Amino acid sequence: MHKYVALPLLSLLVACSGSDPATDTPAMQSRAEREASRHMISAPHPLAAEAGREILRQGGSAADAAIAAKLVLGLVEAPETGIGGGGFILLHDANRGQSRFYDGRETAPRAATADRFRWPGLNKPFILAMTSGDAVGVPGMLALMAKVHAEHGQLAWASLFVPAIELAEQGIPMPSRLQRQIKHDWSLRLFADTRQYFRRQAAGEPPRLHNPKLAATLRQLAEEGPDSFYHGAIGEQFVQRVQDARWGSGDMQLSDLHDYAAFERPPVCATYRQWTLCGPPPPSSGGLTVLQILGILEHFPMDELSADDPQSWHLIAEASRLAFADRDYYIGDPDFVQVPLAELLERDYLARRAHLIDPRQAMAEPLPGVAGSAAEHPDAELPVPEPEYGTSHLSVVDSAxxxxxxxxxxxxxxxxxxxxxxxxxxxxxxDFNFNPRLGDREHPNAVAGGKRPRSSMSPFIVYDADDKPIMVIGSRGGSRIIGYVVKSLVASLDWEMELAEALAMPNMVERRQGIELEADTWLADHAEALRSMGHRVRLKSMTSGVHAIQRIDGGWRGAADPRLDGVVLGD
Incomplete structure (x- = not known):
């Protein structure tokens, strides 16, 4: 192992090995532990955070640290993220003084057609679609990492793989959250791959996570670069596995890997009160939807309300319903459909949408608006919301x-x-809509060959009135990500909560499916008040994973969502 990662990671392994795996979630860090003057990382597992910090200590950039940490998360959060998936990177480039966004979203194989997840007259059951080869998109993670490293990296590509390789080879005590995920997911018993890897290791005494196959794959990628995936033997085996899927073979070809590219897109930015926020453009819906929610809330005195007032949550819920109606009606891959981003973020348009909100009574089912024009589209038909899951997020700032x-x-x-x-x-x-039709038109998120499915991932950077970056933030959680990020931003910016308090605050989500309040929290006590305003309210367990860093005098203060095993580390 390279000396710059060996000792810190091994010390963490020793510390973890003596802990109770059922209760080893890190304790809330002290304020001093969450502050740093030079650099910082907030990540959902201590080993990932430690890998990122050691890269920063060696003079690596924020991009270097993020890549190294993400590779470790591919081991310890394998259900959520890894090189077999994709992602987005939003980066503030200090030299240019601007945000830059990189799209590593998966693509559908060229052979994919609009009825991919349909039987005659109806959608396929989600579980059957999800476990088939047809569900697997061309992975973008490695291409994304390679592009960002080529443009923003400081250390050698191979050095970023060292922590993940060594941890996968040596093995680690199985993270408590992963143990819970395995225990509570009955479906893992039905599939040979997950049964033989995840369930077998969880059944050990003590449970241990050990993945020499992953270590060998990562070593090859470190030595040969991403071409060994997109044009080499790793990709050949990947495609063969998709085509041999027992629960429904896929139509992915080697040419789909050869044709894949991660690329830069302009981020989507808008103002909220005195701040400017930049986030991901389509094919993510996260940037537009978060900005629409905030743009609607700007017409209400959120800073005069509080987290203790049910009206605050009513207003956030109503703004979310309006924004999700636009999201579900308009957003798809911009290389295939025209998404009227500028019109949907026009201040006058958002003001008209805000005027639909009664401050004390829930509206009827909201319609999308006519982008940049009318507050409502009277002839619009909206799809039934479909499930989105998973995801993992980390945030980094470097000394530059x-x-x-x-x-x-x-x-x-x-x-x-x-x-x-x-x-x-x-x-x-x-993540594509199973039904390719939306009324008399094709759904903007219908399946098509080479198309990227709509996402809800919401990495954001916040700028002050002097265009100085003051916060980097994002979350895990499928389509709930949007609500998790909005809650954290409102709590931090409007209610001036300390960052750790804002992230720990109970969650409320409205995705055109009724209000979801985080169960077993003080926010659940507002359920009856919200029902009296006309809302449908359910209490749900919601495992957000917001990780954020905020500028303070003399440096940075970070926070990690206490619902996960994450920590903040910096110097």
């Missing part, structure tokens, strides 16, 4: 002032339930 928000996903936890060469195959194509 570069910030990175990196969100990656396999879609469903454990992806398609298939593994190849030690890593999980994604199920991202189920």
């Amino acid at each position: 002032g570069n910030l990175v928000a990196f969100t990656g996903s396999n879609e469903a936890p454990f992806g398609s339930r298939m593994l190849s060469q030690g890593f999980v195959l994604n199920s991202q194509l189920t």
